[in-house]
Amino acid sequence: MQSDSPFRNAAQRESDRVAKRAAVLRAAVQMFNERGFFATSLDDVAASLGISKRTIYHYLANKDQVLLECVTIGLRQLLQAAQEAEQEPGTGRDRLIRFLRRYAEVNMDDFGRCVIRTGEEALAPESRDQFRALKRKIDDALRGLLEKAIEDGSIAPLDVKLTAFVLAGALNWPARWHAADGSMSSEQLSQGMVDILMAGLIPRDA
Amino acid sequence: MQSDSPFRNAAQRESDRVAKRAAVLRAAVQMFNERGFFATSLDDVAASLGISKRTIYHYLANKDQVLLECVTIGLRQLLQAAQEAEQEPGTGRDRLIRFLRRYAEVNMDDFGRCVIRTGEEALAPESRDQFRALKRKIDDALRGLLEKAIEDGSIAPLDVKLTAFVLAGALNWPARWHAADGSMSSEQLSQGMVDILMAGLIPRDA
Incomplete structure (x- = not known):
């Protein structure tokens, strides 16, 4: 040719x-x-x-397929972030932080943002099942990272389900409402948010 | 009569x-x-x-007014929670915790849930301004509570804007997706979430 x-x-x-x-x-x-x-x-x-x-x-094929493809791209980026984090050296906490920062960044990008902004009711029933299945994988990955960090003692022995819920909520939020302060890049914002979640509000020296 | x-x-x-x-x-x-x-x-x-x-x-008058009234009821409940918290005795941290727990509870209730679930794009432009103005008041109240708790040393000297963003994000989340575990009441869930946010994930005895 x-x-x-x-x-x-x-x-x-x-x-x-x-x-x-x-x-x-x-x-x-x-x-x-x-x-x-x-x-x-x-x-x-x-x-x-x-x-x-x-x-x-x-x-x-149609608008539903367009939406399903968009959210699937976003969800695959999140899954990839989890898989990459799991390969990282260091403690369970290091791997968790690595995942959380990337998770927050993806959620501020177009496709990740769409995952968060899309209510399940927007998808056709059969697409909804696919969407939920992928979301569940990411939630499982987050819970797995938390469990391993608790096991090696690098984070406190918290309720895994509830902690995953708090972390996901905080880090999904920038997808719904824009950054608290437009002067921060999505990387800086991700890092700042994860730092607050890891350290908490109560002073460490108290 | x-x-x-x-x-x-x-x-x-x-x-x-x-x-x-x-x-x-x-x-x-x-x-x-x-x-x-x-x-x-x-x-x-x-x-x-x-x-x-x-x-x-x-x-x-119309569907837009219905929505505006619904979100206004939710926002007023949040504002009232802030005003009540400000009257509480104790440290700045005590008042902050009081507000955050109530904030999370309101967000799991019908009208609070609607505030979170409603994108600004759903409202007519003039309603949007009212909605934003009320939201700003609540954000200001949260920042004020954080500033006072930092001043009296009962929480760590964090970036107030970013911390408010993390807290609001985490506690708004239950309005978008149902509770991590259906076995918890909205009170228990609120308390559990606020505890995690206050203490953080890194062990305190480390």
């Missing part, structure tokens, strides 16, 4: 398709986050890319 | 009106929380009360 052919070969066509599909998802997720899922139509998404809604349907 | 008259007097009519308006708001807030604001119509709210949408319009 000649590289200077005006016809695109199979690999190029596939790479185009992947890039176009990704561009549709990125445009959609930003609009869902800004306007809300129900207030966004695929016509709006198409218009923002200068294409027609029919073109979107070459890549994605 | 005879108390056995079949005609209701002005005070009774006013009390009826207030009760009916409150019933409409309660039915609406529960439906908004369950299905989402955009997926709920005033026809659905009316049907759940066995009345017509026209009847709702005797009490409330």
Whole structure:
């Protein structure tokens, strides 16, 4: 196959398709986050890319599939953060902190933000099950990291379920409302939040 | 005025009106929380009360006003919690804890839940300003309680904005996703969450 052919070969066509599909998802997720899922139509998404809604349907079946793909990308980023943290050296606390910081960062990014902002009621019933299953994996990973840090004594022997709930809540929040202070990067904000959660409010020297 | 008259007097009519308006708001807030604001119509709210949408319009002008009233009730409960906490004896930390526990409880109740679940984009622009102004008051109250607890040394000298953001995030979360463990009452859950936030995860005896 000649590289200077005006016809695109199979690999190029596939790479185009992947890039176009990704561009549709990125445009959609930003609009869902800004306007809300129900207030966004695929016509709006198409218009923002200068294409027609029919073109979107070459890549994605319907609005529910668009949303499901967006949240799945976000959830996979979180799962990957957990898997990377589990490989880290150090104590259980070090691995937990590593995960929590990355978790907070992902939640401030487009796809992670969409995971948080999307109520389950927005998804079709069969998509909802997939969404929940992936979320459960991430919750399990967080609980696993907490259990191991309790076992090696690097964190206090807390109620794992409740602690996971508090941590997730605090670190999901930036996805709903913007940063407390716009002057901090998402990395700085993540680190600052995790520091507060790890140390607590009660003075250490008391 | 005879108390056995079949005609209701002005005070009774006013009390009826207030009760009916409150019933409409309660039915609406529960439906908004369950299905989402955009997926709920005033026809659905009316049907759940066995009345017509026209009847709702005797009490409330439109769906935006219904939502604004619902979130305002929730926000006023939070403000009241702050004012009550400020009157409490003890240290700044005691007052902060008192507020945080009540804050978490309100957020698990119908109207507080609606405050959290409602994206600003759901409100009409002029309602949005009112909503934001009330939210700002609550954020100011939380920051004030933190500042005073730092001043009297009963909590560590943390970044007040960021700490308020972490606390609010963690304690708003139960409004979005149900309790980590259904076996806990909202009081127990509030207390457990606030305990974790106050003490942190790092062992105290380390």
